[in-house]
Amino acid sequence: MCGMSETPPEHTESSENPDFDAMARDIAEVPAVEVIVTVAVNLMSAAAVKLGLTEEGEEHKDLDEARKLVHALAGLLDASATEISSFHAAPLRDGLKSLQLAFREASLVPDGPGQGPGEKYTGAVYG
Template identity: 55%
Template sequence: MTESQPTESPETAAPPDGDHSGEGLDATDTPHNVRELSNVPSVEVISRAAVMLMSAAAEKLGLAEEDPDDSPVRDLDEARRLITSLAGLITASVEYLGPHAGALRDGLQTLQRAFREASSEPDPPGQGPGEKYTGPVH
């Protein structure tokens, strides 16, 4: 779902002196690499939000580290919140996601399982993060 974005043209790039005043742009102009939100399809907005939640949850689970147990950023409370939010978003949006739904659900279940494995006292089935929206994940 990656869409290439044009790079900044010399007219819209920040000046070398660090002045970001927007010289050369009036109130109706936007840099070439910025898309109007009204032109972005809803499935893309939802998918990007889901990917951001997934990435943040993975970080909070320590999955970016070689040994997640030793991750200095591991925070299971924060991971629980992110996974639950992701589950709510995917569950509420599944009918609009089309072919993206399966991959997003798989990613969610992977995070839910990783959370269960990381917990010193795993939640009972159906009470883990997001499971009130997805059902129990084993």
Template identity: 65%
Template sequence: MRDIAEVPAVEVITTAAVHLMSAAAVKCGLAEGEDARDLVDLAEARTLITALAGLVTTAAPDIGNQHARALRDGLRSLQLAFREASTLPDAPGQGPGERLTGPVR
């Protein structure tokens, strides 16, 4: 407990966001390797991206613009990758996390 007590909140938040981003990237098919296509799961990616959007949107005012900007950029990239990977793209504003972030173009 003492170790985690010494970690600043912004670091805990960004670490959690990076884990969500990494998992969503794999599920969107952005992983490298021979079996990358076998790992695609857009239903799971949708859930992960929506969770990331909630975290980023909620935490942004408290973690500072520098951290929030980087997280928003990563989130937007994942939202676009999801849209590209989808055979039936969502309507604008209906993609993963877009109810929290607004439509992604």
């Protein structure tokens, strides 16, 4: 049979079909605090890109996307506040505030006090 693989596709490992069992074993070894902090840092990084705060600047700037990411970050930090130590939480809160201020500065029509991304969780953010 021309063009047919002898190995059935469901048994072939590829980047399209990750080994979920191995991923589950790997994640099982990671403490919850590390997972939360990693997700928070990823949200921060993505928000910074969407706010145009990277070297590429305006190329990837999208304030609608940034708003969603900052809001999600604020919700995560609010929900996990009692679960992670202040050692982890303090720098994440500082980063969140910086992103909220950057969003306010980048907006052509600024949100009212308490209406910016994540301010539902943090309260109004002022410079």
